[in-house]
Amino acid sequence: MNPVHALAALLLFPGLLYALPMGWLMMGTERKLRARFQGRIGPPLTQPFLDVVKLASKWPVARASSDRLILTLLPLLAVGATIGALALLPVFPDQTGFSGDLILLVGLLELPPLCMVLAGYASRSIYGEMGATREAIIDISCNVPFFAALVAMATAAGSLQTTNIAFATPWQVRVPAMLAILICLPVKLRLNPFSISNAEQEVLTGPLVESEGRLLALWELAHALEWVALIGFVVTIGIPGRSGAWWLDGLVFAVCSLAMVLLLTLLASGTARMKLRQATRLLWRCSFVLAAIALVAAFLVRGN
Amino acid sequence: MKQYGFLYKLVERAREHSAFLFHFNAGACNGCDIEFVSCLTPRYDVEQYGIKLEASPRHADVFVVSGPITRTTRAPLEAVYAQLPDPKVVVAIGNCPATGNVFWGSPMIEGPLDRIIPVDIYIPGCPPRPFAIVEGIAAAIHKLASHPSAPSGAVR
Numbered sequence: 001m002n003p004v005h006a007l008a009a010l011l012l013f014p015g016l017l018y019a020l021p022m023g024w025l026m027m028g029t030e031r032k033l034r035a036r037f038q039g040r041i042g043p044p045l046t047q048p049f050l051d052v053v054k055l056a057s058k059w060p061v062a063r064a065s066s067d068r069l070i071l072t073l074l075p076l077l078a079v080g081a082t083i084g085a086l087a088l089l090p091v092f093p094d095q096t097g098f099s100g101d102l103i104l105l106v107g108l109l110e111l112p113p114l115c116m117v118l119a120g121y122a123s124r125s126i127y128g129e130m131g132a133t134r135e136a137i138i139d140i141s142c143n144v145p146f147f148a149a150l151v152a153m154a155t156a157a158g159s160l161q162t163t164n165i166a167f168a169t170p171w172q173v174r175v176p177a178m179l180a181i182l183i184c185l186p187v188k189l190r191l192n193p194f195s196i197s198n199a200e201q202e203v204l205t206g207p208l209v210e211s212e213g214r215l216l217a218l219w220e221l222a223h224a225l226e227w228v229a230l231i232g233f234v235v236t237i238g239i240p241g242r243s244g245a246w247w248l249d250g251l252v253f254a255v256c257s258l259a260m261v262l263l264l265t266l267l268a269s270g271t272a273r274m275k276l277r278q279a280t281r282l283l284w285r286c287s288f289v290l291a292a293i294a295l296v297a298a299f300l301v302r303g304n
Numbered sequence: 305m306k307q308y309g310f311l312y313k314l315v316e317r318a319r320e321h322s323a324f325l326f327h328f329n330a331g332a333c334n335g336c337d338i339e340f341v342s343c344l345t346p347r348y349d350v351e352q353y354g355i356k357l358e359a360s361p362r363h364a365d366v367f368v369v370s371g372p373i374t375r376t377t378r379a380p381l382e383a384v385y386a387q388l389p390d391p392k393v394v395v396a397i398g399n400c401p402a403t404g405n406v407f408w409g410s411p412m413i414e415g416p417l418d419r420i421i422p423v424d425i426y427i428p429g430c431p432p433r434p435f436a437i438v439e440g441i442a443a444a445i446h447k448l449a450s451h452p453s454a455p456s457g458a459v460r
Binding site: 031038040043044047053058059061127204212216 | 314315317318319321322346349351352353354358359360362363365386387388389390391
């Protein structure tokens with residue numbers, strides 16, 4: 001990966017120019033589809049974009065006890081980390097340099113939830129702290145099966161490059177590992193059965209309770225980018241081959257991402273919000289068992 | 305911001321199509337609250353105009369108040385009003401915040417609402433019908449869209 005390719009990945013294709021409209025389109029599709037499933041008309045597809053513009057045009061309010069600098073830096077860090085993760089997505093096969101390095105990619109994907117937890121504690125609001133605690137607990141209990149599944153795939157493929165993992169993982173490891181990762185996906189996007197950390201009725205949107213105007217706009221931006229990055233990560237890891245033609249690879253990537261949005265919306269509108277204990281129990285019972293099966297299969301495949 | 309610039313028009317359009325509501329019950333009998341929440345149901349579906357009911361006053365643009373302001377709710381009302389970021393509009397749902405309704409003259413109420421905070425839109429009725437509430441909120445959003453951009457006493 002030379003600097004020109006890296007810059008193009010950061011700013012153009014899986015990066016900003018693609019991810020911003022795609023993130024807003026994904027969130028708009030989710031809201032529209034959920035409204036249609038509930039028998040409503042629903043907001044237009046451009047709604048997330050209009051929300052961000054409106055929030056960015058609002059004036060800050062004076063706050064007494066919480067630190068404005070930290071509350072501003074945390075969403076900026078979340079946005080930056082997610083853009084970095086987007087640039088590393090293995091949409092095109094590339095096995096040189098640090099592009100598609102699994103550890104860096106997963107580390108960058110893990111930063112936004114961490115920022116959100118810190119923002120919840122920095123808000124000095126009881127609801128923010130409660131939401132941050134819930135976010136931390138559910139994030140940890142979803143990360144154990146998520147990482148275990150990734151370790152299984154990396155072991156079976158014998159590489160830490162995401163391109164190699166996507167191509168070389170045998171099916172007996174890939175199927176249980178991908179199922180475990182798919183169960184973790186709505187947790188990481190804070191979608192409905194696992195939306196206890198930012199529940200509106202219970203904890204007043206949790207960690208973001210004190211973020212107003214521009215801060216909330218930044219968080220919405222980070223969330224839109226997170227949609228593209230996380231769904232894109234699952235899609236690129238899941239598709240076992242690339243055609244080699246850049247336009248076909250990009251098109252398959254985008255179409256598969258939108259199909260994942262449809263699946264996630266079906267899940268979110270068909271389920272009610274679970275308690276923290278129920279959610280963590282479900283993650284351990286379903287996702288972790290699948291990840292453990294994948295781990296065992298990976299060690300059997302490796303033969304040691 | 306220039307009055308005719310592209311950004312001005314974009315912000316105006318965004319404000320008109322994405323209003324976040326915060327609902328405050330200042331001692332209402334729950335009649336107006338039920339009618340207000342029914343605006344979000346599939347039958348009236350205000351989300352198609354981008355209207356969303358928010359849980360935190362920090363996220364909201366439209367402050368929706370129901371009930372005559374009782375003595376215990378006055379201080380929370382003022383605190384919550386101060387927590388909404390500018391520009392904001394206030395909508396009074398029902399007869400109670402507008403006039404005090406049947407509680408007029410009672411020593412237990414501090415209302416009407418406009419003695420405490422500036423009110424932009426009144427929606428009369430006891431309770432008002434959901435369509436009246438939707439119409440009132442639409443009027444409030446038009447007022448919000450043409451709001452002067454720089455408020456007094458704001459922190460940059």
